[in-house]
Amino acid sequence: MFRKSFLPVSVIVSILIIWELSSRILAIPTWILPAPTVIMQEAINGWSNYQHHIFSTVFLTVSGFAIGVSVGLLIAVMLHLLPKIREALYPLLIMSQNIPIIVLAPLLVIWFGFGITPKLLIITLVCFFPVAVSTIDGLRHTNPELIHYMKMAGATKKQIFTKLELPHAVPQMFSGLKISATYSVMGAVISEWLGANKGIGVYMTLASSSFRTDRVFVAILFIMILCLIFFTIIIAMEKIILKWHPGKEEQ
Amino acid sequence: MxxxxxxxxxxxxxxxxxxxxxxxxxxxxxxxxxxxxxxxxxxxxxxxxxxxxxxxxxxxxxxxxxxxxxxxxxSYMPQTPSLFPWRTVLENVVLSVELHQKPDKQKALEMLERAGLKDYANAYPHELSGGMRQRVAFVRSLLSPQxxxxxxxxxxxxxxxxxxxxxxxxxxxxxxxxxxxxxxxxxxxxxxxxxxxxxxxxxxxxxxxxxxxxxxxxxxxxxxxxxxxxxxxxxxxxxxxxxxxxx
CATH class of the missing domain: 3.40.50.300 (P-loop containing nucleotide triphosphate hydrolases)
Structure with a gap:
């Protein structure tokens, strides 16, 4: 564990050192690029000012993620069981990802107001896709030998789905979940830019409009921390659920 | 008969x-x-x-x-063992029973013991050798209700x-x-x-x-x-x- 994290950690540390040194030596003004120590100071001293923003974002992210993942799984199962509908809807699914969220967001506000609904919709929109696509792939690529065995053993369609295809798709589903988990934080922050009274997105907008660049970096720091935490939770769940998975030990 | x-x-x-x-x-x-x-x-x-x-x-x-x-x-045993990788050996051998009725784990364990696979009952297929996997597949077909x-x-x-x-x-x-x-x-x-x-x-x-x-x-x-x-x-x-x- 230590040896594996040594390389990435040393890269990050050296970047921080170079950053710190260059902003001191070149005397870069704090409102353009604050040094890491300045950012850390603000992060520690300002905690009571911004902590409610973070909790609000966490709440928004978790609820949006839960809804997005459920929608994604539902779509995956539906499209898998009804191939005709898959043919009809798959292009639409991909097109839904081509609409820039930044453009869509103001529209959603016009339709649904400033409440929580448009925000959850945005997170759902960015979250469902990776889960849906990876789960559909997992379901479709079930080992044909196993399907053949199940048919010979007299399994019904429902048994083939619940006992074979669904568990078979779980590893694929997790790779989608990992992507969705990191997207969900981004989605939450973007949705807060639209208009909210709390959240990291709000804190960030306020900070940048008042040239408190150090606070912008504090916001960035927390977005990264949140992403990492969500990602780690998903990986931990994956380790527990996929303990049967061959090749897990080698990784 | x-x-x-x-x-x-x-x-x-x-x-x-x-x-x-x-x-x-x-x-x-x-x-x-x-x-x-x-x-x-x-x-x-x-x-x-x-x-x-x-x-x-x-x-x-x-x-x-x-x-x-x-x-x-x-009851059918295919060319490849066709075991489910997410099921343990015990869970795999009861699969064919499970499709038609409630499996009897005790009976499955006894059969695994007779087949010399008792120690592997809780192992996953990827932990077994090719021959072992075929044994598990055969025990599965023996346990089938057919x-x-x-x-x-x-x-x-x-x-x-x-x-x-x-x-x-x-x-x-x-x-x-x-x-x-x-x-x-x-x-x-x-x-x-x-x-x-x-x-x-x-x-x-x-x-x-x-x-x-x-x-x-x-x-x-x-x-x-x-x-x-x-x-x-x-x-x-x-x-x-x-x-x-x-x-």
């Missing part, structure tokens, strides 16, 4: 005639091998018994009851040493349980060593061209394969097969 009878079975795919008026019978408690070159339609026969394909003509009778096109009437077992070249992917080990192991288990078995193989020695009867299949269209009764007494051990009588049988079957290939 379990018998299987194929009466006058024909099957063609488009222009290609795969099976032509095939007749075949497995008696209760009998171990019958189907021996034939690759592509002689052995798998097609199994798929029809398993109900995946419909025969164009003829009837398939299991215990004197027609099972044409009826899935899940027989009493007639069809084995489709189960040892073809194993190396020679493991194959011999597996044949001996299969015989000891089979001699205890005595289920009716239809065994498909392209390995002459394996067919003689295991079976009560060997049916040689001709190819394109497939038909039983010759039947050999193997009456070596049981229990059999591997010394049998080196006796004069065994080699005689092997030679006889080999020449028949040669004739098939030359045609």
């Amino acid at each position: 379990s018998t299987l009878e194929l009466e006058n079975i024909s099957k063609s795919f488009g222009e290609k005639n795969i099976l032509d008026h095939l007749d075949l019978r497995v008696n209760d408690g009998e171990f019958v091998s189907l021996l034939g070159p690759s592509g002689s339609g052995k798998s097609t026969i199994f798929h029809m018994i398993g109900g995946l394909y419909q025969a164009d003509h003829g009837t398939i009778l299991l215990d004197n009851e027609a099972i044409n096109g009826k899935k899940g009437s027989i 009493s007639f077992i069809c084995l489709d070249e189960p040892f073809s992917a194993l190396d020679e040493f493991t194959r011999l080990e597996m044949q001996k192991w299969l015989l000891t288990i089979w001699e205890q349980e005595r289920p009716s078995v239809l065994f498909v193989t392209h390995h002459i020695e394996e067919a003689i060593f295991l079976s009560d009867r060997v049916l040689v299949l001709g190819s394109k269209p497939a038909n039983v061209i010759k039947e050999f009764t193997i009456d070596f007494k049981r229990p059999r051990n591997e010394e049998l394969t080196l006796t004069q009588e065994f080699l005689e049988k092997k030679k006889e079957i080999y020449q028949t097969l040669r004739g098939v290939l030359d045609d």
